[in-house]
Amino acid sequence: MKLIVQVPCLNEEATLPIVLAGIPKEIPGIDEIELLVIDDGSTDRTGEIAREFGAHVLRHPRPMGLAQSFRDGVDYALSHGADIVVNTDGDNQYPQERIGDLVAPVLAGEADIVIGDRQTHTIEHFSGFKKVMQRFGSWVVNKAAGTDLPDAASGFRAYSRSSLYALNVVTQFSYCMETIIQAGNKRLAISSVAIDTNPKTRESRLFSNMFEHMLKSGQAILRSYIMFKPWTIFATLATVFGLIGLFPFARYAVLLAAGDQGNHFQSLMLGTLLLIGALLSIALGVLSDLSKTNRILQEQALERLKEQQYGPTVRTTAATPRA
Numbered sequence: 001m002k003l004i005v006q007v008p009c010l011n012e013e014a015t016l017p018i019v020l021a022g023i024p025k026e027i028p029g030i031d032e033i034e035l036l037v038i039d040d041g042s043t044d045r046t047g048e049i050a051r052e053f054g055a056h057v058l059r060h061p062r063p064m065g066l067a068q069s070f071r072d073g074v075d076y077a078l079s080h081g082a083d084i085v086v087n088t089d090g091d092n093q094y095p096q097e098r099i100g101d102l103v104a105p106v107l108a109g110e111a112d113i114v115i116g117d118r119q120t121h122t123i124e125h126f127s128g129f130k131k132v133m134q135r136f137g138s139w140v141v142n143k144a145a146g147t148d149l150p151d152a153a154s155g156f157r158a159y160s161r162s163s164l165y166a167l168n169v170v171t172q173f174s175y176c177m178e179t180i181i182q183a184g185n186k187r188l189a190i191s192s193v194a195i196d197t198n199p200k201t202r203e204s205r206l207f208s209n210m211f212e213h214m215l216k217s218g219q220a221i222l223r224s225y226i227m228f229k230p231w232t233i234f235a236t237l238a239t240v241f242g243l244i245g246l247f248p249f250a251r252y253a254v255l256l257a258a259g260d261q262g263n264h265f266q267s268l269m270l271g272t273l274l275l276i277g278a279l280l281s282i283a284l285g286v287l288s289d290l291s292k293t294n295r296i297l298q299e300q301a302l303e304r305l306k307e308q309q310y311g312p313t314v315r316t317t318a319a320t321p322r323a
Helices: 016-022 046-052 066-079 096-107 128-145 161-166 175-185 210-228 230-257 265-310
Strands: 002-009 032-040 056-060 084-087 113-117 157-160 190-194
Touching: 002 016, 002 046, 002 066, 016 032, 016 046, 016 096, 032 046, 032 066, 046 056, 056 066, 066 084, 066 161, 066 175, 066 265, 084 096, 084 161, 096 113, 096 157, 096 190, 113 175, 128 175, 128 210, 157 161, 161 175, 161 265, 175 190, 175 210, 210 230, 210 265, 230 265
Parallel strands: 002 032, 002 084, 032 056, 113 190
Antiparallel strands: 084 157, 113 157
């Protein structure tokens, strides 16, 4: 059983030695542990430090973003025989000594994906607003994925080989939300392990402020939601437009019955436009549903292609309830 621990990095020379030194050298049930650092265009000694610790380094000539770093790391890990891939951060946010606890449910065949629950309500440097937004974001993701995960934004994760065959990251921002929504809708078994985070070492480089993070995360969640549950979105829009659109016609009928012969052309135009919006929503729902069917067939073909490229895998998990 081979484990590859991948660490996406951008100018992490100050904290990377602590991260790499903290990764366990031995884990029960794991025969081989390999370190992989994805150097996302760093201008400091990140790559040199990684090599000093014996890690393999994948380097981007310029920053490509967290999602691309994750994709490249997964491609390397699968092509080099990884049975489990753990993702951690180079800023030493996560307790590397807990990697053994993270992979244990995968080794036991109880989970395809395990997420480290940072217990965000206990993190001192998180503002009250950020804690609320973290809980709200996790709630939205859980609704879209059909899961019950306390910390959907955590990047401290373990993936089984079979789960990585099934997942396809398309976002350019962060893979965290997207992979949960995909995994939930593909009925992969997901569990959480409660962890404590290390003291904050720097500000996040994913976004300049909380509102940018909310906007980008919202876009990723909405895109994933439409991919898997298009009728939920478009049927809701059609219902809202249709009900509101009927109101001007009902008002016109009541006024006409009461003998009011006034000019109500504007109300009728508004109602007509809203009903057209409802019909367009239905049409978009049909097209999105057809696109969903086509995407499912393409993803099934892609999964078979991955098996041919990286080698077959045997799914050991059963229909385990997700927690």
